[in-house]
Amino acid sequence: MIPLKDDSPSELKPFVTISLIVGCVIVFLWQRSLDAASSRQAVDALGAIPAVLLTEARLPRDLQWLPRFAAPLTSMFLHGGWMHLLGNMLFLWIYGDNVEDAMGHWRFLGFYLLCGIAAVFAQALSDPHSPYPIIGASGAISGVLGAYLLLFPRARVLTLVLLPFFFTTLRMPAVLLLLLWFAVQLVSDLSGHGAGVAFRAHIGGFLTGMLLVYAFKRRPLHAL
Numbered sequence: 001m002i003p004l005k006d007d008s009p010s011e012l013k014p015f016v017t018i019s020l021i022v023g024c025v026i027v028f029l030w031q032r033s034l035d036a037a038s039s040r041q042a043v044d045a046l047g048a049i050p051a052v053l054l055t056e057a058r059l060p061r062d063l064q065w066l067p068r069f070a071a072p073l074t075s076m077f078l079h080g081g082w083m084h085l086l087g088n089m090l091f092l093w094i095y096g097d098n099v100e101d102a103m104g105h106w107r108f109l110g111f112y113l114l115c116g117i118a119a120v121f122a123q124a125l126s127d128p129h130s131p132y133p134i135i136g137a138s139g140a141i142s143g144v145l146g147a148y149l150l151l152f153p154r155a156r157v158l159t160l161v162l163l164p165f166f167f168t169t170l171r172m173p174a175v176l177l178l179l180l181w182f183a184v185q186l187v188s189d190l191s192g193h194g195a196g197v198a199f200r201a202h203i204g205g206f207l208t209g210m211l212l213v214y215a216f217k218r219r220p221l222h223a224l
Contacts, residue, residue: 002160010101016109017096027077047133048075050124072120078135088137095148104218111216115143115208122204139205146209149178
């Protein structure tokens, strides 16, 4: 199921959501401009490596581009491929504008970054000695989904449903769609399917978003 559009109106122009999307796209295009070796170095230098964050392990000096605790922030703008990027940006575009509208621009930016940082550590703590970089905006966007679930439970989302030899679109309640998404993350993590996907970052980001949403919400919302 692929979300296409929600029916929640926004009053504010989503400057932060748009800027985050543009930033991720620019960084990804920069990644694509590098040769294979340089691209791997960029991911190692700017991705969040659990062993570097949580143990005494350190990157080689030539890859220490930034202080190591900056990595959870920089890792949010890196992506592993076109599908990784496009999927994340689609979700951010659909759900981010409404959450930004509810929080205001700067609160939303702080919320997004905090959810992303929490997501990185949720994944890193599950395997603190891992040498593999965590990259992608998925954790931060998962926080946006958690906030959307609580702020707009009555919203409906136009969703593309893909089945073998058949597809259709349905208007699904946001609460059902997002809880189903969260259930898929839990089942995938517990089953060990999807090697290389940071499901615990998704879970951690989503729960962080639900916990923080009311601290960042700036005003009462119109009833939907």
